[in-house]
Amino acid sequence: MDEQFDFKKKYRNILLILMTGGILVSLAVILISKPGASRIWANVLLNNQYFIGLSLGAAFFLAVHRVAQSGWHTLLQRLPDAMTTFLPVAFILMLLIYFGIHNLYSWTDKNLSDKVIEGKRAWLNIPFFFARLVFYFAGWIILTRMIRKNSNTLMTSSDLKYHNRKILFSGLFLVFYGITVSASSWDWIMSLDAHWYSTLFGWYVLIGMFVTSLAFITLLIWLLKRLGYLKYIRPDHIHDMAILIFAFSIFWTYQWFAQYELIWYGHLPEETSYYITRLHHFKIIFFINLGINFSVPFFGLITINSKRQIGWVAIIAAIVLMGHWIDYWLMIMPATAGDKAGIGVLEVCMTLFYASLFIFIVLRSLSTGPLVIKNDPYIEESLNYES
Numbered sequence: 001m002d003e004q005f006d007f008k009k010k011y012r013n014i015l016l017i018l019m020t021g022g023i024l025v026s027l028a029v030i031l032i033s034k035p036g037a038s039r040i041w042a043n044v045l046l047n048n049q050y051f052i053g054l055s056l057g058a059a060f061f062l063a064v065h066r067v068a069q070s071g072w073h074t075l076l077q078r079l080p081d082a083m084t085t086f087l088p089v090a091f092i093l094m095l096l097i098y099f100g101i102h103n104l105y106s107w108t109d110k111n112l113s114d115k116v117i118e119g120k121r122a123w124l125n126i127p128f129f130f131a132r133l134v135f136y137f138a139g140w141i142i143l144t145r146m147i148r149k150n151s152n153t154l155m156t157s158s159d160l161k162y163h164n165r166k167i168l169f170s171g172l173f174l175v176f177y178g179i180t181v182s183a184s185s186w187d188w189i190m191s192l193d194a195h196w197y198s199t200l201f202g203w204y205v206l207i208g209m210f211v212t213s214l215a216f217i218t219l220l221i222w223l224l225k226r227l228g229y230l231k232y233i234r235p236d237h238i239h240d241m242a243i244l245i246f247a248f249s250i251f252w253t254y255q256w257f258a259q260y261e262l263i264w265y266g267h268l269p270e271e272t273s274y275y276i277t278r279l280h281h282f283k284i285i286f287f288i289n290l291g292i293n294f295s296v297p298f299f300g301l302i303t304i305n306s307k308r309q310i311g312w313v314a315i316i317a318a319i320v321l322m323g324h325w326i327d328y329w330l331m332i333m334p335a336t337a338g339d340k341a342g343i344g345v346l347e348v349c350m351t352l353f354y355a356s357l358f359i360f361i362v363l364r365s366l367s368t369g370p371l372v373i374k375n376d377p378y379i380e381e382s383l384n385y386e387s
Helices: 009-033 037-067 078-104 126-153 160-188 201-226 235-266 269-281 283-300 310-336 345-366 379-383
Strands: none
Touching (some): 037 160, 037 201, 078 345, 269 283
16 A cells, blocks of 8 residues: 555656657757648647646546545545646646747737627737636646645545545635636637637536546556556446546537537527538548547447456547547647648647656656555545445
């Protein structure tokens, strides 16, 4: 129960090499092929959104279980805890958007004569945009840090007040996150198509974040078990992670269909423009997105036995992670890069840089303490859990 992840030098070096290679190749592609400023900054925004989503989805996973006083996840809670440590880095990376904001958001053009955008100026203006960004991140970072702080204290103390504080901060996080995840999705993604709006969009983004975080947690479990850690994680825990991926992939599909069906049925020009662009110019990717994010987890995890095999669940989780990257691509790229949008070397290498950085931060965090919070009051329940 006192096992601690050893973030060996060779692991660090591999990730640093991948980071360096990813950013150098990305710069080379930018200098040689000149893909255009809009596509470059769209890649930055896409990866910021994707990896912020992994961190926030992990925090949501923790907070929901704490408030519900669930015990089965206790043995693996250090994994999503570590994922939330990326948020301060994500804040810095999101601030970089300032230098490319005019290449991303049409509403930043003060000379643009557009009655719809003029009517949204009270919300869509650069100073308020960044003030909200700072507010979102301040709340996310502070609340997740307080949850982690009380978890870490339970490593050495069995005082229940630290557990109760975790529940308090988890409840506060859920309220704050429920509001800000919608508002941030309006700011950072929906305002790329400044005329378009959807009342379901915030929920759609939230569920996508949660599914990707579940998939990444599952891959972390698989990796650590391959390295000889987490021997106490049973097939029952894997089964419940697989159930969550299965269930919320279906819920994501429901959100996708509900948004599409209502816009199709309403047939309002300011709503249908979003889907017309993506269906007419990016039809293959449009249907690949739906196929991967629904069909793969649905048919791959529909049987009981498939949910209990960590190797198989890890394969499905990896595909789901790729699928939701495509989902973010569809939300962002058509609106920003337009005809220049694509999935090429630039997209692959920039994502490689972000992924390596994210994994480096998560593994470094895991190495700072035991992999199990041994004084958590639900530890025995999790050790003896049967699903």
